[in-house]
């Protein structure tokens with residue numbers, strides 16, 4: 076089945092926000108980063124707009140070097156809070172285009188529209204709508220790559236920046252990739268490139284023309300992965316939270332150590348509510364529930380229960396926590412901190428809203 080995956084990446088993000096807030100900077104080179112101190116400053120460029128890139132400036136370049144190349148540029152310090160707020164506004168818009176949404180960084184996200192559009196033409200129309208909505212509401216531009224896999228969509232969004240849309244149909248993958256330098260594949264940086272270059276692999280076409288077994292023999296697991304990427308074989312799903320995320324947890328320290336059960340119960344309820352807000356928002360289910368408890372004197376214990384399958388049920392978690400807590404009820408010491416952790420996560424819109432009755436016997 077054909078998949079329609081979008082990778083959306085804002086253009087020169089930090090700089091774009093500053094230009095939107097200060098229209099007088101438009102058309103001038105704008106550099107966000109450390110203070111250049113007229114060429115003697117330390118630190119690096121965070122990002123710069125496309126006008127500044129014409130002078131060879133780029134992210135991570137020493138700010139002193141940037142200043143030498145472009146002394147007439149507008150140099151600004153980054154304002155993380157402001158960028159985070161705008162990032163959230165953009166993500167809130169993107170999220171409305173599909174349930175399969177995954178934010179991957181401050182300015183990039185994947186969307187899967189496989190069940191929403193019928194062909195790449197329709198997909199492109201939606202990409203135009205996304206660009207327009209972000210331009211109209213937030214006044215910044217975004218580039219979008221559309222392809223049958225996540226890795227190809229990411230390569231595509233970078234192809235036609237700024238404000239570009241690049242569509243890679245399955246039958247065009249080979250043509251699209253063959254002349255690109257291998258560093259266009261996410262995960263091949265300046266260091267690993269040297270390794271591939273030495274063996275004569277410079278263009279993505281060289282990967283496509285090398286048999287898979289040869290790639291594995293030469294480069295091991297990583298060789299296999301990039302061979303798959305280059306051949307359009309990457310079946311990773313678009314998830315709502317980072318694949319690396321292993322657990323969701325929260326803990327609270329009491330203002331003064333306590334052995335008052337009602338106080339302890341109310342803390343568990345608070346923590347549980349907080350965690351479930353995020354659990355529900357991101358449609359995550361969990362299998363393992365862990366209680367953490369710290370007594371005065373800092374002895375800390377954890378106790379877990381793993382269920383037979385994934386659930387999403389706030390009341391049930393509280394019951395398990397109280398069950399696990401019973402073991403400590405005779406402890407004479409006062410409690411300093413309590414926490415709850417949910418792990419063994421799975422992203423699922425169908426997270427089972429199980430009833431307590433079902434679990435009454437477990």
Ligand code: TTP
Nearest residue numbers: 084085086087088089090121122134135182236
């Ligand atoms: P990127 O998406 O890599 O860069 P960009 O949005 O500025 O430019 P492009 O149009 O090529 O996408 O990173 C997003 C933001 O992250 C960027 O605006 C600033 C920040 N950043 C750094 O602070 N340091 C870095 O080295 C990089 C790469 C990014």
Ligand code: MG
Nearest residue numbers: 084085086182
């Ligand atoms: Mg970007």
